[in-house]
Amino acid sequence: GQQLNQSPQSMFIQEGEDVSMNCTSSSIFNTWLWYKQDPGEGPVLLIALYKAGELTSNGRLTAQFGITRKDSFLNISASIPSDVGIYFCAGSGGGADGLTFGKGTHLIIQP
Amino acid sequence: SAVISQKPSRDICQRGTSLTIQCQVDSQVTMMFWYRQQPGQSLTLIATANQGSEATYESGFVIDKFPISRPNLTFSTLTVSNMSPEDSSIYLCSVSGGSYEQYFGPGTRLTVT
Numbered sequence: 001g002q003q004l005n006q007s008p009q010s011m012f013i014q015e016g017e018d019v020s021m022n023c024t025s026s027s028i029f030n031t032w033l034w035y036k037q038d039p040g041e042g043p044v045l046l047i048a049l050y051k052a053g054e055l056t057s058n059g060r061l062t063a064q065f066g067i068t069r070k071d072s073f074l075n076i077s078a079s080i081p082s083d084v085g086i087y088f089c090a091g092s093g094g095g096a097d098g099l100t101f102g103k104g105t106h107l108i109i110q111p
Numbered sequence: 112s113a114v115i116s117q118k119p120s121r122d123i124c125q126r127g128t129s130l131t132i133q134c135q136v137d138s139q140v141t142m143m144f145w146y147r148q149q150p151g152q153s154l155t156l157i158a159t160a161n162q163g164s165e166a167t168y169e170s171g172f173v174i175d176k177f178p179i180s181r182p183n184l185t186f187s188t189l190t191v192s193n194m195s196p197e198d199s200s201i202y203l204c205s206v207s208g209g210s211y212e213q214y215f216g217p218g219t220r221l222t223v224t
Binding site for chain 2: 041100104
């Protein structure tokens, strides 16, 4: 089946630093999604990407859909304490398809 | 986005028993899905809950172990049958209005002893 490789597995950064994480796939996806999960909660959708090469921003978050449709990255600028959590990439082949998730990036911010 | 609730939020069950998890959405949605998140792991799709027909299961998941119902466009249930400690996980439902975006419920935290 499809697999997503997400890196890094964890990040220890200082407050105010920029963060970058990425996902690569062995298969093509039609949609890339980025989620954040806080402890004890379900994942929350941050950004959805629909077109190869698309660059989308949501506040301090920026994500891009790779031109080959096999990769995506997420950047967080000027990190703040509430950015702590687990970030997941997810790929979809179509609207009726379930999502394939990466293994997650644990973001830890040191004050 | 839709408001999604799950019941129970958590439960501790004995092996060999079954638990039914409910997922309720505050508006009609086209697609509903069920995922499992094992401790410290990522999310894995169990099945797509189809309204008015049998659920579509992913490889490694079977109807006898995870029967699913979807009687209407706002409600679905997932049953974890004949539970063993390996079934201890977070079970999450998600919904989609037909676009590629999926929104998740808060999850049901299941511990099997």
